[in-house]
Amino acid sequence: MNDAPLIPPPPAPNPADRHSLWGIHALWEQLLPMLPELSIEVVDHIESTNQALMDRLRHAALKAQGRELRADDLAPSLLVAVQQTQGKGRLGRSWESAPGSSLTFSLSLPIHRADWSGLSLAVGVAAAEALDPNGHEIGLKWPNDLWRVDGPGRGRKLGGVLIEALQVGEQRFAVIGIGINLRPLHLPQNVQEAIASVSEFEPDLSAPQALARICPRLAQRLQDFERGGFAGIAAAYAQRDLLRGHAVTTTDAACPEGESLGVAEDGALLVRCNGEVQRIVSGEVSVRPLAAAPR
Template sequence: MHKILANTVFLGKDLQILTDCHSTNETALSLVRSGKAAEGTVVLALNQTRGKGQRGRQWYAAPGLNLTFSIVLRPEFIAVNQQFVLNMAVALGVHKGLSEFVSGLSIKWPNDFLYEGGKKVGGMLLENSVRGKQLVLQVAGIGINVNQLEFPVPQAVSLAGISGNTFSLDEVLSAVLQSVEDYYLRLKAGKWEAIHNEYLGQLYRFGSWATYNDGELFTGKITGVGEDGRLQVRKQNGSVACYDLKQIAFV
């Protein structure tokens, strides 16, 4: 894969393809520090050897079968205390792009993509930089299981595994980049409330009672996500608790 098919304004116009790299996020951040990454730069690895996921976990992707890439964004119009709205926009973009190929996907808070509420199709690791009270940089690392059929963990699945079809990596990448750019430009145009509402509409377990663990097992219902990114969960006694990433686990 050597070209972008997406009809985008700026995203992916500078596409840096690496045969091997430890982490596309690390490479993208290095390019930013050296002044070689404008907004919209995409770093794509054909073989990523030390990909990072949430909670410090490693992201494994078989070479040549999946997509591992990072996007450079410069969202200086977003305040630090509202930065999760950018996570929502990028997540919706990935979700919509993948939904062109398979149905039944949802977004699991904060940054995973699940098939029918179970197996993981992809995920994101978003690394932000701030200056004063403004968000000035986001490197969005995205991993998508596309054509891989066997995984080292049972909780993973690919687009091919879901559909029985083999997909062009170029076409999947193109669809995702075009959709991410669309949501980013909507955000830039001030359509924050619409993005927030759409995110909740695609959120795994939103409005449904389920089991969680915050140190103790409990039954709760996701009622929202704050601008700070904290998950809002109503408990059976009527109280609402707010959680950061490492404070709650889905059971």
């Protein structure tokens, strides 16, 4: 009989710290000069990063009524979700998200500039520049979408931007949500929209790597926007404008169909309709490339 004492097995390793896996400390150090007092949080599951940050701001706004605000209530906050279960897009649409296949995050921060015209376009420019610095793969579709370019005036949705606003005390805050498809998504059969993913041109890019690329460029473009509005970013947008020079359809009753002439320096879409140039500015208007006639 072996009387040697039993040696217990080594303890199971602790789950890897998600912030280490995402390289959050290095990202925080890079962003801090541009976004002072920034906090960053990564969560495994959440209904909506935008909704969570909006709820926090609403709580801060209630505190502001009682003059209880602290400095960290007004600090920028970056919230990243490994999986977002009830993400929302423009016009109340849902945004599909799957672990490892998507990057979903939101950034809340005060924007002091009075005129926010073109802010969503500036954010789209930043994300496209970060993921496709050469400008060959990603186009921008007014006003909130990143598309994989399939040809002149043609493409498939790759990502989207959703911006919400809230007044907190004397500060006006933006909550900027970004969702990017990194891998192909398996959508329900009743969803007909053609979807693209970053893996089509960069198959090995992970969600942490995509975040590390996008956030510094986003912070830089937000600084540009604070200083000069969209006018200083308009030329960069024009280089990726998927609609410019092509026939489009819109839900604007005054201009149901026409030719996109590009985007003005205030972010308005210019469409030639019935011989006249119409400015489309409403966030409730949907614009899409006009489907080519079958040959």
